[in-house]
Amino acid sequence: MRPPSPPSPSSVLKAFCRAAFTLWACMTGAAGMAQATPAIELAGLDLPALVQGAQQVSGRGCPAVRARKPAALERPWRSVVTAVSMRCTALDGPDGKPDARTEAIATLRPGAAVLQGVPVVALRHSASWAHDDQQYVLAAAYSDIATRMGAYIKARCLSQATAGGGVEGQCTAVHEEGGQGLFMRTSELGGLWLRPDPDDAHRTVLAEAWSE
Known part of the structure; x- marks a missing residue:
């Protein structure tokens, strides 16, 4: 019995091209599905809690707080926010005890959220015992x-x-x-x-x- 003939160069090339095309089609389809994900329509200035431990800041100050991780945010924010940063400034509370002013910024995934049809690219929240400032940054x-x-x-x-x-x-x-x-x-x-x-x-x- 004769051993099987080795595949011809042309058949090898065709098989490679079919495999490469299939991989490209799968990747393109997945990217298209990701791009087709509808943006979240926001309503009002209803920001998630970006700072962990804000309720304990009175009496403890900056050691009580840290920026929350995106995965720890409430839905649907955890799928929209890509990063959260925070700056804390020590100050005295109205009772003279340690307190703090926090300034947090959340960066949003491009195109993931809109307000009245306008893309929202970031959230900002500044807070202390004497003020509160919640912001949407619109693109x-x-x-x-x-x-x-x-x-x-x-x-x-x-x-x-x-x-x-x-x-x-x-x-x-x-x-x-x-x-x-x-x-x-x-x-x-x-x-x-x-x-x-x-x-x-x-x-x-x-x-x-x-x-x-």
């Missing part, structure tokens, strides 16, 4: 979205006013000098801000904050 210039987002925060402000009573000047848009930003009061201590990001003119910051 659009202020001039491009001021009208749309202004109407959005007006509606949000009015819904809060209906639920919690009103204060003088509540939900009246106050435009900053030069038309680069606006503010709407939501309470005696704070309100909603929309302004260009001071770190990037192609981005806009939507913030809800209060301070004593």
Whole structure:
């Protein structure tokens, strides 16, 4: 019996090409599925807790806190946030005991979340016993979205006013000098801000904050 003939170079090449094409098709299909994942539509400034131990900061200060890992965040944030960083500054509390000011930033996966159709690229949260400042960083210039987002925060402000009573000047848009930003009061201590990001003119910051 004759031994089997070795495969011809052309048949080997064809088999290799078929295998390579199959691998490429699988990888392309997987990438397409990942890209097709719909973005999460956010509603309001409802940030996840980015700082671990914030409830224990009074009396202990900075040693009580650390940045949370993305995998530890609530759903759906754990699939949206890629990194969380935090800076802590020691200060005295109103009772004279150790306290702290925390500033946390969460970086979002590109295209993973939108607010009113505008991509959200980062979350920022600054807090202490005397203030709280929650921010969405939007991937659009202020001039491009001021009208749309202004109407959005007006509606949000009015819904809060209906639920919690009103204060003088509540939900009246106050435009900053030069038309680069606006503010709407939501309470005696704070309100909603929309302004260009001071770190990037192609981005806009939507913030809800209060301070004593």
